[in-house]
Amino acid sequence: MIAALLIALVVLYFRKLRSKLADRIIVALLFGAAVVFLIAASRLFFYVAIPGLVFVVLLILSRMRELEQRSTILVRELALLRADAERRATRT
């Protein structure tokens, strides 16, 4: 039940609520809580560290996709420009 709720929250966050500031606040909160629980030697550390790690992995994945999309646009644009330039050169 809790796992399903967490997944739903993650999906909702990444699809609707995400912003750069929110990303940073969540990571800072999770990190801060993990440090506090670690110092206190509390078992709660694992309840914070594991979702925190998953969250960071998702952030990295999302960043990778974003970069991939940007490079795709560049490569595609370059291919089209090069073809047009070659076509013009052949005509002249």
Add this chain to the structure above:
Amino acid sequence: MPDFCTANTSIFVIIPAFNEGRVLHQTAAPLIAAGYTVVVVDDGSTDNTLAVLRGLPITVLRHAVNLGQGAALQTGMDYALGHGAAMAVHFDADGQHPADAIPALVEPICCGLADVALGSRFLHPIDAARTPVARRIVLRIGIIVSGLFTGLWLSDTHNGFRALSRTALRKIQLRENGFAHATEILEQIRREHLRYVEVPAAICYSAYSRKKGQPLWNSFNIVFDLVTERLFR
């Protein structure tokens, strides 16, 4: 019937190619002979793909680095749209689609019955029997996965042989660089309310195309791409 259906030059055949130098000339030759406008998208090949195409009356678009089949198709579609194509045909580089199957594929679009025509190897039992058993099983699973993701239940969702009208070219924008584009196209067909039809399309499997084709474990990559795309859209 619209005028462009009489002129093959207004039909742009887009061939995404990655290291297909061995067979690409053979694949392109019948298309050129039939008078289609052939657009090869060289997706960062490192073999002699470019060399074998030199001198042929075709357009070659070159990706500086390898991006994937979906990205190559979108580059070809952008080119087709910008150069007055009436429709575009996706055509695999490994020669598994016969060039003489194109008229039957584009006919529903010419007649104004559909915006997208999707080739299917499972509409005729003879075509289905030609597909290797292991691939048939994976493709069946692919149909279920695609159906769940897109809401479109087709007989063959990962067939690279399809035709798109100009309207569809304008509306479909692939974001999936890899093989997940096949499912993404279906999703966009549904989202954009494009009319579609499945057309029987035999696939001629050769030793080369079997070796070059998608490895079966690639299905996992496709599902992963689809899930992450939905999450980060």
